[in-house]
Amino acid sequence: MTQTNNNMTVNPDLAMERAKCNFNVLEVTHIFDGGERNTLQRKKIEDVALNSGASKDALGEEHMSPKEKYENAVRKSCIYATMMKNELAELSGLESFGVSSPVIRRTADAFFKEVSPFLLHLGMFVPTIMGQCTPEQQSYWLPRALDMQIIGTYAQTELGHGTFIRGLETTATYDPETEEFVLHSPTLSSYKWWAGGLGKTVNYCIVVAQLYTKGECHGTHPFIVQIRDEDTHVPLPGIKVGEIGPKMGFNTADNGFLGFDHYRIPREHMLMKNAQVLKDGTYVKVARHGKLTYGTMVFVRVVLVNEVAFNLAKASTIAVRYSAIRRQSKPKPDEVEPQILDYVTQQHKLFIAIATAHALQLCSTWLWESFSAVLAQMKGGNTDTLPEFHALSSCLKAISTSDSAHLIEQCRHACGGHGYMISSGIPNLYNFVSATRTYEGDYTVLLLQTARFLVKAYEQAEAKKPLTPTVSYLAHAFSGSRATWDNSPDGIIRSFQALAAGKTAVCVTNMRKRMRAGLSQVDAWEMSTIQLVAAAEAHCRAVIADTYRKEIVRLTANSSPNVKVVMDQLTTLYLYYWALERTGDLLMFTSVSQKDLVDLQIAYEELLLKIRPNAVGLVDAFDLRDELLHSTLGSYDGRVYERLMEEALKSPMNKEPVSDAYSKYLRPMMKGKL
């Protein structure tokens, strides 16, 4: 029997789940949103942006040709950008729209099943102008960019190099005669490759190139470069630009290539906040830290933690709601087929996804606040906290994107065959999130950056020197005894820190051994990189666990008792899950016994059962409107089979009773006339 909820016909199993939920869903929504005020503001923004129906497509994106898909994405980007400039900026309290509202960013997802071709404009072009320009440059470029009179992207990666920025080949050679830079692509591998929106959409871009002046190379620097005519959009002479072709995802982002043939730009188009070239060609370094030109990447790494938390919340909403309506198998012959959500293995797949979405959401807010503090210090000329922040943002970007991609795929597994349908929404989420593991710094490469910091911190701890906050636990690494296992939340977090410290110690010991045996420092490091990556991962897991726990305790201080309980259950589940995933490491670096681990497994399984009745309530608390989910399986009303059939009937393949392929190929073959 179907039931109605807010004038909506709701699947009875979902209605039953909602009746069973024993906590106040709205209170948890407030926790996830960062407070009641944020929830109210988000809802207002969503109402304005989505109630008009402008986000909807007449024909599903998946049935369009690549060209139609792209044009449709541009059409909707223009609609959304206009809304952002007008109604939404005002609602979100921004003077102008831009990068500073995650809600505006998240609401955009209702318009795009893949991504907007404007993503790089708002996500990297505008932030680079904000972070890398002098005040004069900013006052010229920023209003034009924010008003979208010009559209830009960030072209750093080349065919030959993405990770190794110092290896980029594009050159920008200063000509004092004309006071211009000459941009040139000397080789095929120097062609810019990948920048989003570059293929067809943008008329400007940030180009990262090796700067030459007075015959000397000063390394990579950012330049703002016009590539298309502002009126006709035709590529300018000296520019070779195009789209790079179909990809696993991001197919509405027109990622592009770009080459320069001795292309001239004014001297003032070098972004000069951190370094300058004077009219006569003299190079002047302004910044106190050599890596400040990497600032936009650091910003995006911070933002990505929030991005993937949101996408994981979507995938877990889809999979949990679907698991509540799906019934399969008959373990007890006299009873009806159970909801698949009742299988403990299903709970094991899904509840960690819910807990991880919470953990990453709270860590992302904490990371953003730390970033703001680092930026404020740097404004005052102090860059002391940058190395720790680079190490922290690198590992959090790596682990959050990798865990989210893995868990989104796990949500797909949890949805069986229907999860493989594009209309389930999960394949697009996976394709988007799996790219985040690679772009803006590959997983391994970023963890090795964190490992550099960890090794240095370990050496400081060894020398009894002071440590920065996120690695202060290393001070206990020299006690000589294994960390004492204790299965309380704080005890488990201490154990995670002991794993990170233990793994770092092993790396340092092995590197020293290898160097004593004659290897150079570089080779000893290289031979230890598998373990260094593992040490950085362990460090990151300790940071996430600690932050998640502390933030939940803080945020639920005034919550109702049942909300406190369910939030505590989720954080505990997160800690148990990762302890059980790392039993070998715990046995190596803590006093945990086999019995402790058997007991922990049982406690974990009991926790799954405790969370089970609240599972639908927990994903409802993410409060994701159907427009954002784009899912036949995950909509609020649970009309799964009806929606699957409605979508199937929309397939252009079903337009004609007999396919042309019959008369062209099948019939001739079957009649032996091919």
Ligand SMILES: CCCCCCCC/C=C\CCCCCCCCC/C=C/C(=O)SCCNC(=O)CCNC(=O)[C@H](O)C(C)(C)COP(=O)(O)OP(=O)(O)OC[C@H]1O[C@@H](n2cnc3c(N)ncnc32)[C@H](O)[C@@H]1OP(=O)(O)O
């Ligand atoms: C209308 C439409 C609506 C749409 C709505 C949209 C709204 C949008 C708003 C917001 C959206 C937000 C979402 C954004 C998504 C954007 C999509 C992005 C798509 C992808 C873009 C890209 O990928 S851009 C290219 C990114 N590239 C990389 O990340 C390259 C990775 N490589 C590196 O970072 C470096 O090369 C590496 C760090 C690996 C090494 O650098 P190197 O110079 O070789 O340095 P090294 O010698 O190893 O180290 C020296 C020293 O410096 C330290 N260090 C390195 N980096 C940094 C740093 N960044 N900061 C501080 N310190 C750094 C390093 O650790 C060393 O230290 P020591 O050990 O010597 O002390």
Ligand SMILES: Cc1cc2nc3c(=O)[nH]c(=O)nc-3n(C[C@H](O)[C@H](O)[C@H](O)COP(=O)(O)OP(=O)(O)OC[C@H]3O[C@@H](n4cnc5c(N)ncnc54)[C@H](O)[C@@H]3O)c2cc1C
């Ligand atoms: C969807 C998408 C959008 C993108 N958008 C943009 C954009 O808008 N602008 C832009 O400039 N770029 C963009 N990029 C490019 C992206 O930043 C790079 O692809 C990314 O930084 C990885 O670099 P790479 O491709 O050179 O990989 P590689 O460095 O070639 O990596 C290949 C393998 O080598 C390993 N490896 C490399 N170096 C090391 C090392 N030192 N130690 C150990 N292992 C190593 C990696 O771990 C990886 O396994 C985008 C990429 C994607 C996929």
